[in-house]
Amino acid sequence: MSPSDSTALTPVISNTWDAPQPWKLETYRNSGGYEALDKAWRFADGELTNLVKESGLRGRGGAGFPTGLKWSFLPAPDGGPRYLVVNADESEPGTCKDIPVLMANPHALIEGMAICLKAIGGHHGFVYLRGEVVHVYRRLMAAVREAYDAGLLGKGLGPNGDYDIDITVHAGAGAYICGEETALLDSLEGLRGQPRLKPPFPAVKGYLARPTVVNNVETIASVPGIIKNGADWFAGMGTERSKGHGFFSLSGHVKNPGQYEAPFGITMRELLEMAGGVREGHELKFWTPGGSSTAILGPEALDVPLGYEEVVGAGSMLATRALQVFDETTSVVRVVRAWTDFYQHESCGKCTPCREGTFWMRQVMHRLEAGKGLPTDIDMLNEIAGNIAGRSFCALGDASAVPIQSGIALFREEFEQGVHTPAWELFPYEKSALFTEVGVS
The missing domain is CATH 3.10.20.600 (Ubiquitin-like (UB roll))
Structure with missing residues (x-):
């Protein structure tokens, strides 16, 4: 993290990132790691969930839903299994926080998962990881193995030796749609990753149709700090409604x-x-x-x-x-076109607005970037985006419409230039490039 000397920064999950081999169990324990788990074993049923509620922790995966409230949605225990699934399928252009956390401090996630499983009365947690990040997969697997070897995971845990916790790291096949929680669950079950109809929500009928909590990596990695330092400590940071x-x-x-x-x-x-x-x-x-x-x-x-x-x-x-x-060297049209390409490629095709809408938005964006747009293209883009937003099966359709609508709203003149002038003439690639290729002689 940089710069670490600023008083405005709050290095909690990243507090060991500058240590030698911060991903190791020894480094994590030297900085107070797993003290929160030791403390969590002494909490009665419901107390851990209430503490997380009081802290004001909200989901760090994007939606910002209150975490403790989500945990409390699980129905009363019926003797069957209850699961935790951690969404580590970080795939969206620009989003790059969970992978560094898993690379530099995987034990924060593992400790948080153990605490969450204790809170919800579950015994098996899964980490659904994006399959392309093989180096992260190996590091997380090694960290889980360290936790098993140290007796922090496995059979006979807790002060009474009567609690079992297992963690499975699962590598997906690289589909953005599997970042949507129900598509992720289908993929984890071995099915094609496509969104499910909700309700029922995962809290009631999730993995293998059992009560399941689905949370983001950063959300669960934030839990040990709350348990160790208290709800007031966490709530003392942030704003009134966005705490921590x-x-x-x-x-x-x-x-x-x-x-x-x-x-x-x-x-x-x-x-x-x-x-x-x-x-x-x-x-x-x-x-x-x-x-x-x-x-x-x-x-x-x-x-x-x-x-x-x-x-x-x-x-x-x-x-x-x-x-x-x-x-100022950047073409808005070029950037939005690249994002539109991504969403069209990653659409699962289940619903018509997203499947058809992203296809046509992509065609129009390529025309505008090439300076071959039609005078009617900008209004048509807005219309297509409006027909997708709020009408698709999951949030991917909304995600594809937003950059187009906001881009036109802020930079309509630049889109209009796409009717007669290519974006690469208005904004040459070399001007906005951060890196250049170096030839080898």
Whole structure:
């Protein structure tokens, strides 16, 4: 994390990232790791969930749903299994926080999973990991093995030796749609990853039709700190409705890109200052607060507190806090076209609005980028996006519509230039590129 000397940063999950081999069990335990789990064993039924509720922790995967409330939705125990599934299928353009957490501090997730399983009365947890990140898969597997060898997972746990906890790391096959919780569950069961109709929700009928909690990596990795330090400690950070700390991932045309773990409510202007500002000699043109599926914002929104409700009030969503920075050399049309390509490719095809809409938006965006657009294309794009948003089976359709609608709203003139001039003439590739290929002689 950088820069670690700033008083505005709150290194909790990232507090050991600068230590030698921070992913090792020994490093984690030397910094107080697994003390929260030791403490959790002494909590009575329902107390862990109530503590998480009191802390104000909200889901860090994008939706921001209260975590403790989600855990409490599980029906009363009936003697059958109850599961925890951790969504580590981080796939959206710009979103890049869970993979670094798993690489640098996997035991924070493992400890959080054990605590969550104790809280919900479950005995088996799964981590659904994006299959392409083989290095992360190996590291997480090694960390789970360390926890088993140390007696932190397995049979006969707890002060009475009567609790079993198992964790399975499952590698998916690289489908963005499997980041949607019900598609993830289908994939985990060996089926084709497609969204399920809700209700029933996973809390009632999830993995193998049993009560299941589905949470993001960062959400569960935040739990040990709450149990160890208390709900008031966590709630003392952030804003009134967006409490605690979280990762803010800065990428793009910024001097020092990286992960900044800070309290909610920090502003983009403050984060940009920590990151050294926009790259030398350039100025900010637009940015995203939560990856490619959130409405783009301009420089006028730099002082908006980065909390869930505050960013919605500014016309976007905080989501995964993937802060992509673009300077004046960037073609909005080119960026939105690339995002549209992604959503069209990743659509599972289950519902008509998303399947057909993303296909046609992609065709129109390619025309506009090439300077071959029709005078009617921009209004047609807006119409197609409007026919997808709120009408698709899952949130992928909404995600595909948002960048197009917000791009046109903020930069309509630039889209209109796509009727007669290619984007690469208006905004040459070499001007916005951060890296250049180096030939080998």
